[in-house]
Amino acid sequence: MGQLCGRCMQVLRDFVAFIQRISSNLVHGIKECFTLISKSSCLKQNSSKAKQLYKPILQPHERVTAQEFLQHIESGFEMSPLGKDSLEALRTLAFSENPGLQQSAALYYLHMSQHMNIPLPVEHLEPFYALLRSADLEVQQMSSLSLVNFLLEENIDKELVVQMGLLEPILDLLESDDPTVQCNSCACTMTLAVSESNREAIGAARGITPLLSLANSYDPRVQQNAVGAILNLTRSEKIQQVLCKEGALPVLALLLESSDAEVQYYSCAALSNLAANIQHHKAMLRPGNRFLLRTLISLLSSSVDKVSSQACVCLRNLATSADIRAEMVAADVLPQLCSLLAAGSEEVRRAAIALLWILSQHPHNQDTLACAELLQSLGVLLLAHKADPVIVGHAACIIRSLSLSKNRQTIIESPCIEGLLQTMLCTDTQEDSLHYVTSCLAELAKQEGVTLHMVQWMDEPLTKCLVRLAGQLEHTELSFQVASIIQHMIGHEKMMHLLKSHVAEIEGYLQHFLTHQEIRFQQLGISTFCRLREDPEFSLAFRKSQMAKLLDQVRQQTEETQELLRAAVCHEDS
Structure with a gap:
């Protein structure tokens, strides 16, 4: 066997120190145990058969392995912790019927799990089966923890x-009576369940009921x-x-009321995953019993950010x-959501505004939501986080939905217009x-x-931004909307x-609009041209450019189109 690297040697030294730290009498105790067992009458041929029913027999090869293992501990483990010799020793100790030997193997694995950061060879998983199956509680505790x-x-x-x-x-250890074993086996199951195939295996093995x-x-x-x-x-x-x-x-619904924030979060996140599948909604929202809905709404006020955020996601x-x-809007969630929009956590803000966006899609909610409090919160949020695409996108959609209501004046009086305009300077x-x-604009x-309110907030940087966006050719719909705002x-x-x-x-983007295949672009270009031409400076600039020629081409195309339409109509009439 080759020489150990410095790190492995250090791990072994740590293990020796760990054992010595547990108890200065541990090694002496192990020696004494082996001595007593070796002298026990149960090892003699004429020993009483009855005694074998009450304590496991230490087989000769196990005694030899244990003694060698002890020597390795005392000598600082002059062997590889993951080598063939250590594996064979661990197999012997793990599969022994003697709990003391199993504890030695479990203790070895526990120490390795706390100090090693290299992959454990697959062969070393085999002893775990025997250790997890052990009837000894300490072995179960140590092996499951490792x-x-x-x-x-x-x-x-x-x-x-x-x-x-x-x-x-x-x-099987989930059904143990020992809380430590239960805790460790649940943690193992939780970690294994991050894999899709493992999740199915856990379900097939009936692991859900004990969980x-x-x-x-x-x-x-x-x-x-x-x-978890x-x-x-x-x-x-x-x-x-x-x-x-x-x-x-x-x-899970009852666990939402737990005093443990971690349990609340896990159960709420689990319900969010279930709620993402609409086929579960009937069971989750039984008519006449809105316990889940009421509890989730109450969690919006949680002082724990991840709980209130996850409640938003589930709702x-x-x-x-x-x-x-x-029903959610009628439950007066608005003050809670406004509070969450001002939260210090990005996750909470994003979750809250996403929920508001969903609620604003219902026309009957729009008059209720288009209140000064919410619009003030949205405007402040836009100004504070104008580079956050999630905040900006959802806020713009909400404001547009609310602008369809009777309360446009409330939008004007809020910081929403300023916030929307400012985001254009920061968004790619x-x-x-x-x-x-x-x-939305x-x-x-x-x-x-x-x-008129929009014009009050316009300045040189914003004007330059609008003109630039109207003239970009890659995103035609964006160009059209911005040109419409300018017009x-x-x-x-x-x-x-x-x-x-x-x-x-x-002039550049107007010329592009006038030659565009879509009529709405041509119409917007002509409308903008006519309004600008009323100004002497623009009128002079247009006369010096190709604008007049382009307009004439559009006029000729329009006349030709009209003639073709008249001919088509006449043909239909005949």
């Missing part, structure tokens, strides 16, 4: 653990890990069916019907959020009162003054 450590540090392939047959003993039972454990560690395992299992649509059949919904997934959206043309902003600009603001003196610094750029 397996958790290896899994969390990713020193073991999670799918390989199942393939090696370790899932069955892990799930649901442990989700009600009085031990907070056990409960957390059990609910259930959360990971809900990421599989196939296992969701099994969970609901086994009664997971009422268990958003449930809000697929107009009735549920109306590749972002979908910019398209939502320009679409173009809709608002159709109202004269809103247009609506042209009649105001301040806007005309700002546009005069960009005559060449404006």
Whole structure:
């Protein structure tokens, strides 16, 4: 066997120190144990057969292996921790009927799991089967904990653990009476369940029922890990069916009221995954019993960010019907959501505005939502986070939806217009959020009162930005919406003054519009040209350019089209 590297030698030295730290009498105790067992009458040929019924026999090869293992401990393990010799010794100790020897193997694995950060060879998984199956409680505790450590540090392939047959003993330990063993086995199951194939294996091995039972454990560690395992299992649509059949919904709903924030979060996230599948909504929102809905709404006020955020996500997934959206708004969620929009957590802000967006899609909610409090919150949010595409995109969609209500004046009096305009300076043309902003502003600009308010916020940087976006060719819809915004603001003196610094750029996009195949672009180009031509400076600039020639071409094409249409109509009449 080759020389050990420095790191492995250090791991071995740490293990020796670890053993010595546990008890200065440990090695002496092991020696004494071996001495007593070797002198025991049960090893003699004429020993009483009855004694063999009450204590396991130490086989000769086990005694030799244990003595060699002890010598290695005393000498500082002059052997590779993952080598063939150590593996054979661990196999012998792990599969022994003597709990003391099994404890030695379990202790060895536990120490390795706490100090090694290299992959554990697949061969070393085999002894775990015997250790997890051990009747000794300490062996169960140490072996299950070491397996958790290896899994969390990713020193073991999670799918390989199942393939090696370790899932069955892990799930059996869920039914242990010892909280430590329950906690460790739940943690193992939770970690294994990040794999889709493992989730199906856990469901097939009937691991869901004991997990649901442990989700009600009085031990907070056990409960957390059990609910965490259930959360990971809900990421599989196939296992969701099994969970609901086994009664997971009422268990998770009740856990939302837990005093443990971690349990609240796990159960809420699990319900969010279930709610993402609309076929579960009927069971989750039973008529006449809105316990789940009421509890989720109450969690919006949680002081724990990830809990309130996850409550938003779950409510958003449930809000697929107009009735549920109306019920949420009627439950007075608005003050809570406004508060969440001002939260310090990005995750909370994003989750809250996404829920608001869903609620604003229902026409009957729009008058209620178009209040000063919400619009003030949205405007402030836009100004503070104008570079956040999630915030910007959702806010623009909400404002556009609310602009269809009778309360446009409330939008004008809020910081929303300023916020939307400012986001254009910070958003890349590749972002979908910019398209939502320009679409919203173009809709608002159709109202004269809103247009006047928009002009008040215009300055040179914003004007330059608008002209640039109108002239870009890659995103035609974006170009059209921005050009429409400019066209609506042209009649105001301040806007005309700002546009005069960009005559060449404006001519450029107008020429492109006039030659565009879509009639709406040609019409917008002509309309903008006519309004600008009323200004002497623009009129002079247009006479010096190709604009007149292009307009004549459009006129000729229009006349030809009209003649063709008249001929077609006459043919139909005849």
